[in-house]
Amino acid sequence: MRATTATVAICLLFVQCFAVSKDGESPNVLFLVIDDLRPALGCYGYQNVVTPNIDQLAAKGIKFNNAFVQQAVCGPSRTSFLTGRRPDTTRLYDFYSYWRTAAGNFTTLPQHFKEAGYFTASVGKVFHPGIASNFSDDAPYSWSVPAYHPPTQKYKMKKVCPGPDGQLHMNLVCPVEVKSQPLGSLPDIQSADFAVEFLQNVSASCQESQKQPFFLAVGFHKPHIPFKYPKEFQDLYPLSNIHLAPDPSLPPDLPTIAWNPFTDIRKREDVQALNISFPYGPVPRQFQLLMRQGYYAATSYTDSQVGRVLAALDEQGLASSTIVVLVGDHGEFSELLHDIQYMGYSMRTEKYRYTEWVTFKPKTFKPDFDRVAARELYLHDSDDLEDHNVAGKSEYRHLVQQLSQQLRKGWRNALPSE
Ligand SMILES: *[C@@H]1O[C@H](CO)[C@@H](O)[C@H](O)[C@H]1NC(C)=O
Ligand SMILES: *[C@@H]1O[C@H](CO)[C@@H](O)[C@H](O)[C@H]1NC(C)=O
Ligand SMILES: *[C@@H]1O[C@H](CO)[C@@H](O)[C@H](O)[C@H]1NC(C)=O
Ligand SMILES: *[C@@H]1O[C@H](CO)[C@@H](O)[C@H](O)[C@H]1NC(C)=O
Numbered sequence: 001m002r003a004t005t006a007t008v009a010i011c012l013l014f015v016q017c018f019a020v021s022k023d024g025e026s027p028n029v030l031f032l033v034i035d036d037l038r039p040a041l042g043c044y045g046y047q048n049v050v051t052p053n054i055d056q057l058a059a060k061g062i063k064f065n066n067a068f069v070q071q072a073v074c075g076p077s078r079t080s081f082l083t084g085r086r087p088d089t090t091r092l093y094d095f096y097s098y099w100r101t102a103a104g105n106f107t108t109l110p111q112h113f114k115e116a117g118y119f120t121a122s123v124g125k126v127f128h129p130g131i132a133s134n135f136s137d138d139a140p141y142s143w144s145v146p147a148y149h150p151p152t153q154k155y156k157m158k159k160v161c162p163g164p165d166g167q168l169h170m171n172l173v174c175p176v177e178v179k180s181q182p183l184g185s186l187p188d189i190q191s192a193d194f195a196v197e198f199l200q201n202v203s204a205s206c207q208e209s210q211k212q213p214f215f216l217a218v219g220f221h222k223p224h225i226p227f228k229y230p231k232e233f234q235d236l237y238p239l240s241n242i243h244l245a246p247d248p249s250l251p252p253d254l255p256t257i258a259w260n261p262f263t264d265i266r267k268r269e270d271v272q273a274l275n276i277s278f279p280y281g282p283v284p285r286q287f288q289l290l291m292r293q294g295y296y297a298a299t300s301y302t303d304s305q306v307g308r309v310l311a312a313l314d315e316q317g318l319a320s321s322t323i324v325v326l327v328g329d330h331g332e333f334s335e336l337l338h339d340i341q342y343m344g345y346s347m348r349t350e351k352y353r354y355t356e357w358v359t360f361k362p363k364t365f366k367p368d369f370d371r372v373a374a375r376e377l378y379l380h381d382s383d384d385l386e387d388h389n390v391a392g393k394s395e396y397r398h399l400v401q402q403l404s405q406q407l408r409k410g411w412r413n414a415l416p417s418e
Contacts, residue, residue, distance in 0.1 A: 035224035037328030053307030075128035113215040122147035124191035125219035150190035172268035175231035227294030253389035255374030
């Protein structure tokens with residue numbers, strides 16, 4: 001009992017210490033970024049997807065229903081939300097440049113906190129790694145200490161997935177027994193371990209009257225492909241409960257340029273074995289089910305790691321003095337972007353999604369709206385899955401013209417007047 005009492009006393013102390021930080025009002029920030037997380041979550045109405053921790057967080061916070069990525073590619077989308085600027089400003093549409101040298105010395109979100117006196121730390125995948133963040137996760141600008149990357153991430157492209165033949169493979173669908181994995185762990189478990197330890201340390205240093213607020217960014221790698229996750233999460237999703245996508249086929253009027261031929265998954269051994277024709281597939285039905293099962297299982301696995309970090313916030317008495325933000329980057333990896341010749345610009349209104357694919361000059365980063373290669377128009381009232389591109393239909397010519405003008409006027413024109 002003595003131990004329990006002591007724990008309670010210490011927790012209260014921490015709450016007090018952080019609730020009244022240096023200037024009396026700087027809350028800590030826990031910024032969770034989840035790679036390729038779709039809103040396929042309990043809190044967005046997906047009853048069969050098991051995400052209790054994210055759901056609980058959503059129930060206590062503000063849930064955004066119309067948040068869209070600036071670009072459906074991981075590097076640009078992260079640089080965009082971390083600098084608060086559009087890809088046309090950061091000039092990062094691929095993974096091959098660092099915005100500070102390519103576009104401008106833009107302040108990042110963590111940098112802003114650091115310059116305001118916060119202790120800032122990066123765990124896992126926050127900035128897109130490599131040249132996109134100058135091989136340093138934008139240190140020293142953004143972070144007070146070097147970024148932590150989980151050591152097991154180096155097995156990303158390794159043969160670690162047990163197959164039915166008893167051998168190990170580099171598969172897309174990869175449920176594993178964690179303790180038989182190299183180093184006995186997985187990247188997101190290691191990132192959560194690190195974040196939990198960080199929060200414990202924060203509490204300890206708080207006790208020593210060091211009252212610097214923190215900005216802790218934790219980036220989880222899953223549910224991004226490959227679907228490598230602890231195999232017990234598969235039990236949540238028996239194959240008999242998994243359904244195919246309601247629209248598994250290539251939409252008839254989709255411009256070719258809008259199609260993603262999923263080159264990245266084709267490298268995986270289990271996918272290669274299917275000999276899927278390029279570029280349109282189809283993917284065999286049974287494998288579609290396995291992929292969907294893998295995505296959901298990997299999502300629940302990630303949710304459990306989010307839960308561990310949130311539990312540590314509670315246990316360390318930091319929950320009431322910490323703002324928690326959770327975002328999905330919905331990245332997508334593509335290697336076709338070395339020399340960009342076309343760029344798609346999309347706009348959503350209350351009822352429509354309209355896209356123009358225009359010629360792009362990679363040297364000057366300028367779209368040429370006089371040279372439109374393709375258009376897409378979807379009517380959300382009748383086609384919320386966007387399976388019927390009506391941009392070429394004569395009855396929508398007037399609407400296309402109107403939306404096209406609105407798109408060309410750009411977002412600045414849509415700003416509320418002051
Ligand atoms: C970029 O900005 C940071 C502060 O935000 C400053 O320390 C640094 O010198 C700047 N670098 C360049 C090249 O202007
Ligand atoms: C990028 O990293 C290199 C090597 O550490 C460094 O010399 C350079 O100054 C960095 N770029 C910027 C813009 O800080
Ligand atoms: C926590 O503190 C210990 C002791 O100072 C240190 O060795 C460890 O690296 C710290 N861990 C984190 C995640 O900051
Ligand atoms: C793969 O498919 C192509 C046609 O799409 C066929 O010509 C080829 O023989 C197939 N290869 C195997 C190993 O099944």
